[in-house]
Amino acid sequence: MAEGTGLQVVVIGAGVVGMAAASFLQRDGHRVTVIDPGGPGEGASFGNAGCLNGSSVVPMSMPGMLSSVPRWLLDPEGPLVIRWRYLPVIAPWLWRFIRAGEPAKVEAQARALRSLLAPSVDAYLSLARDAGAADLIHRAGHLWVYQSEASFAKDTAAMELRRRNGVTVDDLGEDELRQMEPSLSRAYRRGRFVAENGHVGNPHRLVKSLAEALVRNGGRVLRERAFGFEFAGGKVSAVRSEGGIHKADRVVVAAGAWSKPFAAALGDKVPLDTERGYHIVLRDPEVVPRMPVSSAEGKFVATPMETGLRMAGTVEFAGLEAPPDWRRARMLLKQARAMFPGLPPEVPEERLSLWMGFRPSLPDSLPVIGPATRHPNAIYAFGHGHVGLACGAMTGRLVADLVAGRPPSVDIAPFRVGRFA
Numbered sequence: 262m263a264e265g266t267g268l269q270v271v272v273i274g275a276g277v278v279g280m281a282a283a284s285f286l287q288r289d290g291h292r293v294t295v296i297d298p299g300g301p302g303e304g305a306s307f308g309n310a311g312c313l314n315g316s317s318v319v320p321m322s323m324p325g326m327l328s329s330v331p332r333w334l335l336d337p338e339g340p341l342v343i344r345w346r347y348l349p350v351i352a353p354w355l356w357r358f359i360r361a362g363e364p365a366k367v368e369a370q371a372r373a374l375r376s377l378l379a380p381s382v383d384a385y386l387s388l389a390r391d392a393g394a395a396d397l398i399h400r401a402g403h404l405w406v407y408q409s410e411a412s413f414a415k416d417t418a419a420m421e422l423r424r425r426n427g428v429t430v431d432d433l434g435e436d437e438l439r440q441m442e443p444s445l446s447r448a449y450r451r452g453r454f455v456a457e458n459g460h461v462g463n464p465h466r467l468v469k470s471l472a473e474a475l476v477r478n479g480g481r482v483l484r485e486r487a488f489g490f491e492f493a494g495g496k497v498s499a500v501r502s503e504g505g506i507h508k509a510d511r512v513v514v515a516a517g518a519w520s521k522p523f524a525a526a527l528g529d530k531v532p533l534d535t536e537r538g539y540h541i542v543l544r545d546p547e548v549v550p551r552m553p554v555s556s557a558e559g560k561f562v563a564t565p566m567e568t569g570l571r572m573a574g575t576v577e578f579a580g581l582e583a584p585p586d587w588r589r590a591r592m593l594l595k596q597a598r599a600m601f602p603g604l605p606p607e608v609p610e611e612r613l614s615l616w617m618g619f620r621p622s623l624p625d626s627l628p629v630i631g632p633a634t635r636h637p638n639a640i641y642a643f644g645h646g647h648v649g650l651a652c653g654a655m656t657g658r659l660v661a662d663l664v665a666g667r668p669p670s671v672d673i674a675p676f677r678v679g680r681f682a
């Protein structure tokens with residue numbers, strides 16, 4: 262629908278969450294302006310693993326997970342790193358994270374995540390079709406692979422949590438695994454397959470397409486840094502940015518890992534931090550799996566994309582300022598070679614691209630979606646951590662529901678900002 266006479270809405274952040282929200286708001290006839298200092302989809306939304314996994318209901322903090330942490334931290338090529346200088350800053354977040362892993366909380370978090378994740382592929386298909394990018398959305402399933410019965414067994418609790426939330430998980434033996442993904446190394450003995458899961462063939466192109474469609478339909482995407490608000494009569498009346506003052510009837514805060522100061526300016530304290538992650542893309546790969554494949558041992562995903570084979574994952578606690586440690590990206594290629602023996606032992610540098618991005622993470626693995634406590638015409642949509650791509654379209658739909666005053670299609674109480682008070 263073209264821009265109508267609806268409300269003037271300013272969205273801060275042109276990541277997948279902000280652009281999905283902007284797209285749904287425009288469909289409702291609102292006049293939408295999106296503000297971002299970079300181009301659309303150049304934040305965390307650029308380089309993720311592309312997974313639209315309805316099955317990603319397992320919070321990062323799980324009972325028993327702590328026992329694996331020392332082993333991960335001691336292994337320089339392990340999935341988790343803390344830059345020790347950052348430890349005093351992240352300590353309160355880690356403390357909340359550990360407490361979020363209590364069994365009853367995990368069950369509630371998983372239920373809440375499922376409500377956002379289950380409709381993921383369908384919600385994106387609807388958005389992507391309108392933006393002329395439906396070719397990017399695939400529903401090919403997702404495969405987890407294991408080298409031993411022991412690591413297969415270690416994942417059972419997480420898989421049972423998925424099943425309790427309505428996800429169908431197929432356990433695979435060696436022969437079935439081989440049939441499903443012939444390019445896999447013989448070292449992998451067991452697998453698990455979730456057919457409902459999808460992936461995006463190029464997350465950056467998806468977000469750019471949404472932005473282009475928004476502009477075609479009369480919306481605005483401005484390359485400016487937002488830095489605050491103006492208030493009138495207890496409401497937010499405008500967003501202040503490098504470009505000036507943008508008057509707004511409603512404001513959406515969707516600045517990913519950079520959202521904390523905006524929430525603070527609106528009077529809400531949120532324990533938002535970042536779990537940095539890396540990717541390496543191999544262009545014109547010798548091996549192209551049919552679907553994204555997750556290594557249970559290495560905790561990374563290898564996803565077939567239009568730009569090449571992308572290996573993405575790992576968690577690094579180092580904040581928003583520290584420079585990248587590119588060894589974290591390169592080790593993913595080494596691990597992928599062990600997974601797919603058809604990948605060459607040496608690859609010329611020009612076939613590789615490396616990336617680091619900032620997951621916007623809250624300690625309970627749930628995003629913040631809903632109105633600001635004191636200024637309800639400002640709506641939060643940030644903190645999606647490891648599942649922001651998969652949750653993006655549904656989050657956008659919920660934001661549009663809130664702006665329209667429609668009852669949201671899922672219960673948003675678990676995502677309220679007040680849960681940290």
Ligand SMILES: Cc1cc2nc3c(=O)[nH]c(=O)nc-3n(C[C@H](O)[C@H](O)[C@H](O)COP(=O)(O)OP(=O)(O)OC[C@H]3O[C@@H](n4cnc5c(N)ncnc54)[C@H](O)[C@@H]3O)c2cc1C
Pocket residue numbers: 273274275276277278279296297298299300301302303304305306307308309310311312313314485486487488515516517518519536537538539540573574575617618619620621642643644645646647648649650651652
């Ligand atoms: C290695 C890795 C793999 C991942 N894999 C997956 C996956 O397979 N599936 C999945 O669902 N999720 C995955 N994720 C997570 C996912 O990428 C994020 O949760 C998601 O991209 C967050 O989207 P966002 O729009 O909130 O944030 P972003 O994409 O970071 O967008 C926030 C935007 O806000 C802008 N901004 C910052 N400051 C300002 C300001 N002052 N004014 C205006 N704008 C501002 C930024 O420039 C940025 O464009 C992965 C993440 C990583 C790092």
